[in-house]
Amino acid sequence: MIDLSGKVVLVTGGARGIGAAAVRAMAGAGAEVIIHFARNLEAAEALAAELPEGRTHLVAGDLADPAATEEIWNDALAWKGRIDVLVNNAGIYETADPDGDFDAFLASWDRTLRVNLTAIAQLCRLAVPHFRDRGAGTIINVASRSSFRGDDYDCMNYAASKGGLIALTRSIARKCAPWGVLAYAVAPGFVATEMVDRIIAQDGLDEMAADIPLGEIAPASDVGNTIAFLASGLARHATGTTIDINGASYVR
Numbered sequence: 001m002i003d004l005s006g007k008v009v010l011v012t013g014g015a016r017g018i019g020a021a022a023v024r025a026m027a028g029a030g031a032e033v034i035i036h037f038a039r040n041l042e043a044a045e046a047l048a049a050e051l052p053e054g055r056t057h058l059v060a061g062d063l064a065d066p067a068a069t070e071e072i073w074n075d076a077l078a079w080k081g082r083i084d085v086l087v088n089n090a091g092i093y094e095t096a097d098p099d100g101d102f103d104a105f106l107a108s109w110d111r112t113l114r115v116n117l118t119a120i121a122q123l124c125r126l127a128v129p130h131f132r133d134r135g136a137g138t139i140i141n142v143a144s145r146s147s148f149r150g151d152d153y154d155c156m157n158y159a160a161s162k163g164g165l166i167a168l169t170r171s172i173a174r175k176c177a178p179w180g181v182l183a184y185a186v187a188p189g190f191v192a193t194e195m196v197d198r199i200i201a202q203d204g205l206d207e208m209a210a211d212i213p214l215g216e217i218a219p220a221s222d223v224g225n226t227i228a229f230l231a232s233g234l235a236r237h238a239t240g241t242t243i244d245i246n247g248a249s250y251v252r
Contacts, residue, residue: 013090017193021224189246
């Protein structure tokens with residue numbers, strides 16, 4: 001049984017989707033969880049209300065803003081005076097049409113790389129010395145199937161950001177293991193969350209599921225439960241690993 005009692009966890013983008021599933025799984029296993037959100041205070045408060053009183057703390061901030069990203073970490077750290085696990089889940093998925101408007105193309109690349117990669121590197125930059133000083137800590141980065149398979153022509157920005165996230169995770173794992181710092185990635189395919197609602201509306205649920213040998217889109221709980229397991233410390237020697245969660249739609 002996974003036991004996260006005594007662990008303090010920061011989950012970015014924790015109010016909805018995969019982040020909320022991770023919050024539920026880890027709080028259910030005994031962790032104290034900091035729920036980061038950008039704008040949706042109502043969703044964050046509703047999630048916190050589901051969980052045992054005193055087990056969660058809310059932190060707001062826009063990862064598109066470097067100064068706000070620093071404050072997210074500082075505010076989270078101030079709650080209990082320490083963080084044991086950092087789950088970098090927050091991300092955006094938007095198109096950047098290479099054949100479309102040039103300025104819009106570049107702006108989408110800049111936004112996507114900032115939120116999906118640079119902000120995560122910034123949080124890891126803050127987390128690693130904190131973990132090193134304490135002799136232990138875990139980073140779990142939510143990447144994507146597209147990190148390895150690629151994505152559509154107008155979503156290369158997303159695939160590139162998630163591919164970079166894998167390299168970031170592996171680099172931290174290799175360098176920081178002697179300090180007791182572990183780093184993992186999870187790489188979901190399509191997951192039933194708000195982020196993929198637009199794709200579901202466009203392509204249809206049946207068509208999307210047809211590409212998945214299991215015949216269905218993954219529930220967010222599959223990813224949340226995997227994150228909780230990695231946070232537990234039960235697989236320390238798997239540091240640097242990426243766990244695929246895609247129903248065998250892409251097997252490496």
